[in-house]
Amino acid sequence: MAKKRLVLALGHDALGTNLPEQKAAVAKAAKTIADFIQNGWQVAITHGNTPQLGMIHTALNELAREHKEYTPAPMSVCSAMSQGYIGYDLQNALRTELIKRGIYKPVSTILTQVTVDPYDESSYTPLKVVGRTMTAEEAKAEEEKGNFTVKTENGYRRIVAAPRPVAIVEIDAIKALLEADQLVIAAGGGGIPVMEQGSSLKGASAIIEKDRAAGLLAKETDADVLMFLTGVDNVSLNYGTDHEVHLDKVTAADADRYAKEGQFSAGSMLPKIEASIDFINAGKGRHAIITSMDMAKDALAGRGGTTIA
Secondary structure, three states: OOOEEEEEEEOHHHOOOOHHHHHHHHHHHHHHHHHHHHOOEEEEEEEOOHHHHHHHHHHHHHHHHHOOOOOOOOHHHHHHHHHHHHHHHHHHHHHHHHHHOOOOOOEEEOOOEEEEOOOOHHHHOOOEEEEEEEOHHHHHHHHHOOOEEEEOOOOEEEEEEOOOEEEEOOHHHHHHHHHOOOEEEOOHHHOEEEEEEOOEEEEOOEOOOHHHHHHHHHHHOOOOEEEEEEOOOOEEEOOOOOOOEEEOEEOHHHHHHHHHOOOOOOOOHHHHHHHHHHHHHOOOOOEEEEEEOOOHHHHHOOOOOEEEO
């Protein structure tokens, strides 16, 4: 009998912000993931990378600023580095937790490239703030290179586009690992953004929305469940008001209606809702779950969180 397949998208709370926090956070996440595996689920994991990406981007560009023999690191390279270092901690935490339970299952991190459309509408309205704070002079130099900056409270920072993911380049490798019943970590941080140029792939100066990439990963691997772990137990209507309503179960059609009514923030919950709807509508018998790490096990068993079907 084929195992049920779960794509699990880990949010900020599951990874922490700095190296010590990440070590502790992934150990906790590994316990939840090991529970799923013990209950017979086949699991592919994806994750965010915003703090880690910012740290790497800032560090390498500060190095280039202080030492002229080094060059600034492109966003795609920083994204690749973040996948490697988050994957390193996460796969080792998972390996340790599984061995403790007598489960001997390989865990692999796939350095994952995701193609984007250079003409995506987001390219004309960059929104993602990244990197260190710059002076006005440094910001001007960035803009002369063709990059975008925005004025902040303490100076200027670079902003980049967040295009929709088109295709996962390494999807066949990811599928092969899942078919072999192995645990795979893929498309971290939304994937390394690349553009196709003939037979070559070129890194794009962008950050792919991680939730949309998680939805694409779930569709391409024909998952049964797409689960987003975030900072709240449930999706809410009228969030942050005296009339807040928690959603337990909602249809994809109703979720779409709520989204069009403006119920969900574009920077946090909306991409999760839209990715869930796309995933559900692309196949039969699928559902999506949005909840917190603490509620994840109960939510997968139908006893908590918000289920969209």
